[in-house]
Amino acid sequence: MILELEVADVLEIFPDARKEGIVEAKRIRGISSLNRAVEGDLSFLGNPKYRSQVSGSEASIILLPEDYEGKPRKGQLFLRMKEPSLGLTKLCHTIEKNMTSDFPSGVHPTAFVEKSAKIDSETSIGPFCYIGQNVEIKAGTIIESHCHVGQDSFLGKNCRLYPGVKILSSCELMDRVVLNSGIIIGSEGFGFEQVESAHRKIPHLGKVIVENDVEIGANTCIDRARFEETRIGEGTKIDNLVQIGHNVQIGKGCLIVAQVGIAGSVQIEDFVVIGGQAGFSGHITVGKGAKIAGQAGITKDVEPGAFLKGNPAMPVQLAHRISILQRKLPELFNRFAQNAGNK
């Protein structure tokens, strides 16, 4: 990343930081990890795992936790603060504002908006977007190229749709929802009934509601409900390539990592954290604050606060214990054979 930032601007962002050393450079040209930084870069110690890299780093400015003991090299400035990670985020938000190209308000000449759509004048509708009948879009929302917003859908304030998002009919985004490229909101649920040995589709007449401050990753799919709504709760963050089935209810503040699959009618309560590639059978409830390890297979209700792993899933400590013992199975079988022989 190449940027031009005055050292003075950086210092202004951290008025409470404890300074040590004198930076020689006048400008910061980039942000970089400790071991890759060169003169003119700003770096940071976020994860303690990388503590040993600080002393060798050539960064001109380093954000550090308050208890870091080392000294800056010549020409290097240490900024000690409570939480360097948050500090960095603060810095990045400042930079981001300067970097992001403006999305001018208005409808791109190549976009197509149905007459009955109500679009606030302070929205940006990008190239080749299609906005359907009776759609309503509130102020501050940015829709990039090749998006589709189906009829009767509603988008709140300050949402951001990256290129190629498809929101099908009758779905709702509340405020500040971020949808990465290729997301499908409102696809048909996977429900069929056996009629004379053929699978006959169950119509899905419901919708998807995505609450405030939800952010969703690229190419993730969320199916519409059968009658009511599939719902993603406030502040929940979902990664790329996740599958969320029809009628699923996800609570507030959950974190769902890439390639997770959640079957129909599952209830995920608030603040649940789900590792990548975990899978959930239909019609189960995952209690508040539960943690599910990556690749776990969850087929039954999960207690609030539980931490499960494996398939079939079990408490993480039992899973670790068993995986250690499994590695001893060859030895156990040998000794058992010996003992049996000794008798």
Add this chain to the structure above:
Amino acid sequence: MILELEVADVLEIFPDARKEGIVEAKRIRGISSLNRAVEGDLSFLGNPKYRSQVSGSEASIILLPEDYEGKPRKGQLFLRMKEPSLGLTKLCHTIEKNMTSDFPSGVHPTAFVEKSAKIDSETSIGPFCYIGQNVEIKAGTIIESHCHVGQDSFLGKNCRLYPGVKILSSCELMDRVVLNSGIIIGSEGFGFEQVESAHRKIPHLGKVIVENDVEIGANTCIDRARFEETRIGEGTKIDNLVQIGHNVQIGKGCLIVAQVGIAGSVQIEDFVVIGGQAGFSGHITVGKGAKIAGQAGITKDVEPGAFLKGNPAMPVQLAHRISILQRKLPELFNRFAQNAGNK
């Protein structure tokens, strides 16, 4: 879901239902699950798991199995029938017909159709669609926004392509095929040959054939064959984010749940059911009517009718037995250590 349906219309749909109770409302305003229904809603007992919720439900009309013993509350109507689920589907199809916006026949002014394409006058080609050279599309097919149909491809009657489907060159859909948003039909197969330590691509010159009544979920990918065809058999239903490799042959009436991965040249025979996130190695055959549990890893041929689970996969009953015994490993190791000590 908000709808306006006369009670009389509902009764007309179920002429053979056994009625008990008198509904007070004149109109049905929605369909809802038993525990969420309010006055004016229609509900149903499909899954016996929810039987206990019937007596507390405030729905105005409830579809029930014939053997349900309870009585309706005041102002509530019970409709008893052989299969309430099928009844509900019937009702939904009626509603769906009324709800779905018409897709007018013809080509949207923003779409681009190559001159050599033969498109029936009773098709609907949506905004920003691209239809390639020599494409043929039959009557009744609806193509929504941002779809691509590559040269020499063929689409049969009454197909439905949701927004953003990409059908690459020389592929074939037969009749009544439903493709959800973001599906890719005909991507390059993943085949490479080692030439002097580099991977050189094997050209994929074949195609994909999707037979009658197949329905496929959002963002699923189906690779084209090397020479001949990757084939999805009649009436098979595939969920979201599924990967189907080059040359795969899938039989009739299969159900394939989300995020399944099927490597190249696999043969799946008729009526196979595959749980979510299961994976298949290349060049194997899965026999007719087999069932594969979610997250299973299948690396060898599967006998017809088998029900496999786990990775490595094994008969489901053995898998259950082993997973129970695994949880007893800590105890077994303890007791073994004790016994050994006792000697």
Add this chain to the structure above:
Amino acid sequence: MILELEVADVLEIFPDARKEGIVEAKRIRGISSLNRAVEGDLSFLGNPKYRSQVSGSEASIILLPEDYEGKPRKGQLFLRMKEPSLGLTKLCHTIEKNMTSDFPSGVHPTAFVEKSAKIDSETSIGPFCYIGQNVEIKAGTIIESHCHVGQDSFLGKNCRLYPGVKILSSCELMDRVVLNSGIIIGSEGFGFEQVESAHRKIPHLGKVIVENDVEIGANTCIDRARFEETRIGEGTKIDNLVQIGHNVQIGKGCLIVAQVGIAGSVQIEDFVVIGGQAGFSGHITVGKGAKIAGQAGITKDVEPGAFLKGNPAMPVQLAHRISILQRKLPELFNRFAQNAGNK
């Protein structure tokens, strides 16, 4: 596959092949597998598994390894060569050149290119493409319909973007990169920080660099780095629906099969091979030439050359041993109970 190829043309491609038999047909109408070939087809023995099918094959020409002992039937020509698979690939490349429709140089009338973009005159920009500000695209690159190339991105020579690829801002493709349909390059990384019990997004200001000769499958997602770059090394091949997190560094010549998930900041060294649906925790290193079995869960650094399987992952031979012993657990528990009873 239907094609028209003179037998003489085929022979010209294999000047060094050892010929046996006399083909009667004048033209080759298709390429087909041994057991499906009919008269007029060319077939081949690539995988020794299919050796027994040669004698029954009705193909008119068969490419065979030098040590194949059988004799051609009447009217059939055997061409023996060192590596029939490579021979076939050579043939296919010839056919492909004849088959592929020309992509005419220039910008399709429905595409939209920002004025500041620098596009070589020998590129093909397809229908409904959007090319952003300051984008640079070099000679020989083909971009099919519905692609988005975000501002400040760079595409090298002879790249191929299939329909619906989204390359977001500031990303770089070097030369001869192939991106299948629906790929997202440069989506936001999944990184959040806890601020007063809410998840606050960490801005991702970096980019994605895709080196020479990389080929990527449909609907795969590659997140941009936080500051620097997510990098896919030269000649690496990635299959469909793969997730590659922010800051991941992938070396040269790797093979990554469908639905693999690689979390943020993972380093994959050169020539690593990863089976389908395997998953990687963040911040780990996978050594040069390592092999990872399908569905494996990798949570720790992997030694160069290791071959791991399972979750938790272990050397493949230990994994096989344990999975055999697991199947004997029921017997072991029985015998143990018996022994304990005998005392």
